Amino acid sequence: MAAAGGLFRNSSLFCAGPFMKFVRVGAHSWACIGGGEDVLHSYGANQGYAVDGETCVVIDSGFHPGTADRILRRVHRQHPKRLILVDTHYHSDHVFGNSILGDDGAAIISHEKCRHRMLSQSPSLLVKYRARDSRLSKLLHGVKITYPTITYTDRLKVHLDKVEARIIHPGERAHTDGDSMVYVPEDRVLFSGDVLWVGYHPNLEDANIPGQVRALRQIIRLEPRKIVPGHGPVCGLFEVRRLIRYLEQFDRNLYKALVDKLTLDQTIDRTIPIWAREWKMRRLAESYVRSRWSNARG
Numbered sequence: 234m235a236a237a238g239g240l241f242r243n244s245s246l247f248c249a250g251p252f253m254k255f256v257r258v259g260a261h262s263w264a265c266i267g268g269g270e271d272v273l274h275s276y277g278a279n280q281g282y283a284v285d286g287e288t289c290v291v292i293d294s295g296f297h298p299g300t301a302d303r304i305l306r307r308v309h310r311q312h313p314k315r316l317i318l319v320d321t322h323y324h325s326d327h328v329f330g331n332s333i334l335g336d337d338g339a340a341i342i343s344h345e346k347c348r349h350r351m352l353s354q355s356p357s358l359l360v361k362y363r364a365r366d367s368r369l370s371k372l373l374h375g376v377k378i379t380y381p382t383i384t385y386t387d388r389l390k391v392h393l394d395k396v397e398a399r400i401i402h403p404g405e406r407a408h409t410d411g412d413s414m415v416y417v418p419e420d421r422v423l424f425s426g427d428v429l430w431v432g433y434h435p436n437l438e439d440a441n442i443p444g445q446v447r448a449l450r451q452i453i454r455l456e457p458r459k460i461v462p463g464h465g466p467v468c469g470l471f472e473v474r475r476l477i478r479y480l481e482q483f484d485r486n487l488y489k490a491l492v493d494k495l496t497l498d499q500t501i502d503r504t505i506p507i508w509a510r511e512w513k514m515r516r517l518a519e520s521y522v523r524s525r526w527s528n529a530r531g
């Protein structure tokens with residue numbers, strides 16, 4: 234494994250932003266918590282890692298090389314000899330940092346469908362993001378789309394030293410069709426990827442809402458002590474139950490609004506739970522409602 238962080242170490246251009254902070258969530262587990270809600274702050278996407286003995290499993294590589302480099306420098310403080318990266322799903326804010334860890338010798342694992350999505354969508358998503366904004370284009374400079382090399386379809390266990398990390402696919406489409414969650418039973422810590430969002434409206438563009446609710450119920454059954462969500466602060470099961478309530482109300486409200494043939498503005502107002510009005514990235518919820526409303530109009 235190469236020394237950490239060479240390429241991007243000293244460049245303020247690649248600063249991951251003032252929001253990123255590392256939080257210890259278990260004897261072996263760390264969360265890397267993002268912040269902000271715009272694309273220049275990676276939509277606030279989180280990452281994490283668990284270390285035991287000479288092996289470290291990293292969960293997601295972030296939106297750009299600066300984020301991945303910062304994680305890698307942190308991980309190298311523990312001097313692991315083996316690195317494993319798990320991509321929780323194909324969305325760019327979770328996988329565009331892959332090459333930084335891959336070039337450092339990490340094996341990259343994902344669900345089979347996550348890899349398929351990356352193969353078919355990541356190159357064009359990178360072109361699209363680079364064209365969007367010059368500051369974003371600078372942040373994404375050096376992104377080299379790097380695909381998972383190991384895939385699975387159901388469940389997988391990674392054995393660190395004594396500690397294991399269970400990689401869990403919900404069994405159906407939840408946030409996407411290729412989600413992975415990583416559970417470290419020894420710490421009772423779950424890295425949920427974007428199956429769970431805390432204080433952010435979830436991105437539903439690839440989601441199956443009932444499937445996501447069932448995946449959230451799986452999280453409850455695991456009885457984790459701490460959860461590192463895809464976006465938002467470290468939390469417990471209260472936030473899982475709250476997102477279930479949000480998704481169920483959202484789905485029910487949207488169905489009724491479409492049956493009642495409300496206008497677009499009325500549909501948005503009726504669909505998004507009023508008690509979530511302080512949550513970040515409301516535009517994601519609005520854009521999902523807009524596309525469902527347009528589809529219903531044929």
Ligand SMILES: [Zn+2]
Nearest residue numbers: 322324427436
């Ligand atoms: Zn996502």
